[in-house]
Amino acid sequence: MSTPTTPAKVRMVGLDLQENDDSRAIVEAIEEDNEGVAVSRMPGLVRVQCPQRLVINQASVERHLGRPWETQEFQLSIVSYFGHINDWDDDQVVVAWDH
């Protein structure tokens, strides 16, 4: 597995998603809206991580999916995560470390 090199003290946050059609659009949206995103794969899983804070914007996911998407649908894709789910609202999901 490739781990991106980041400066010391920068902690990564990330998501493990099922490798499926919806997740492909979600990953594309994450890559578009976040800095320093790294994507890696394990059997059946796609892992996306970036330093400190990761945001999923509903509008970006809808654009990549080509259909309406409620952020609660994200429950159907997520397998695991690391970080803290900081916010989960109609327009975005944010994973970040708090302190």
Next chain:
Amino acid sequence: MSNARKLSMKNRYSALTRDLDWTPTYVDPKAVFPFTSFEGIKIHDWSKWEDPFRLTVDSYYKYQAEKDKRLYAVLDGFAQSQGHLSLTDARYLNAMKLFIQGVTPLEYAAHRHFAFLSRYYDGPGPRFAAQCQSVDELRHTQTEVHTLSNYNKYYGGMHNWPEQFDRVWYLSVPKSYFEDAMSAGPFEFLIAISFSFEYLLTNLLFVPFMSGASFNGDLPTMTFGFSAQSDESRHMTLGLEAIKFLLEQDEANVPIVQAWIDKWFWRGYRLVALIAQMLDYMLPRKVMSWKESFELYFEEQMLGGLFPDLEFYGITKPRHVEQAIGEKDLLSHQVYWALYQFSFAAGFTTTVPEDDHLDWLSANYPDTFDKYFRPLWDKAKKVQDEGGRVFFRGLPQLCQVCQIPMLFTEPGDPMRLAQRQVVHNGERYDFCSDGCQWIFEREPEKYVQAWLPVHQIYQGNCGGPSVPEVLAWYGLQDGDAGEYAGSVDQQNWERWHDHAGKADVEAPVEAEVRA
């Protein structure tokens, strides 16, 4: 979006979850919620509990129904297409036998206890989160049974798991772990299960099973696993919210929570020893080594990511964590070597790893495998080639706390077995490690009551004094236990596949398998 009158997620959550709570007036609240004070945890404001998922009953059932629909479509297709013949090898199912025997009953136990908690927390936030989790856990129990019943029709080891969970020696490891948590208070349970089990160790526990399933042609397990994991991410959140809530409510909670983290880290870490051997030995096609998994999911994400966050509250890394790190090159090998020798009394089979498997282990454990473990397998293979089989004659001594046979070694000395002893009220108790001894010494009155399978056999409580009598009491049938080579499963598998490894046209019939 289109309907401007629709409530936002925040407002829906507030109206449909939080607003359904009321303060009792004609009954003392302490009588309504009698269990949330004796542990010494101080809560000043239950409304500060956060649920980032902002779940409401309607959205909860909507998405759970969708998850089940997706899963059952896969299960039907699998059964209709003789999907079990597409596995990498019948050996792979040993991992699934361990899963249904050791993990599925934990799901059911979690269902029961979260139902209890959903009644007894003072605040509506954690009550509702516990209620959803209780229903989740029942769903997991059912979907696991439905998934694996497709294999139970054709393979051994999966037909008597609920009873075996209460009786068989290695299954007392997960059982005692969970019962330790269920017999603790409602806050300690959250740290034990929601934080330690579901957040700290979840990726070590579950993701290897699912990726292993994906890599070994086990479509239904992969699907139920991901379906369950999507709930699991909500459970992880409950664990993390729980710990932050407790730490933020009162500074006096910090040392109590720290002691629970110390205890439940080590309890959980010992439990995942069973997963470590599964990853390195039971999967015919490997996903990643235990060591790699431990470094990535635990050292990097938890010690490197989570604990710096918790430092803010004065929480330090778990006690004895250095000993866990020190074992990462040894753990899986020591555990599987013990299972290899005791599998005559197990609900699964074991075998000497094939040459390319041994090479993979050498490559992944360059500092330890060739030095300490490969010679053991060379010897076992020689014995097996000559028509014998290395089985341990006798019963192992068990650790009083984790209940794993005393197979672990001294920190820094892989050639010397670790053994710790404590005399309590004139009785001697034995432990596999400093961690388990420390846990015992905190609460000796709890652990002296442990139902240790080996002691129970010697006390005459397990069917009789001889091995066949005990195995009959376990409900083991011919083909469930022992050596994989030449086993019923292996013979059937050979018969069902031609020499090119393709499934034979002669389809297996359920009845003939169990005959």
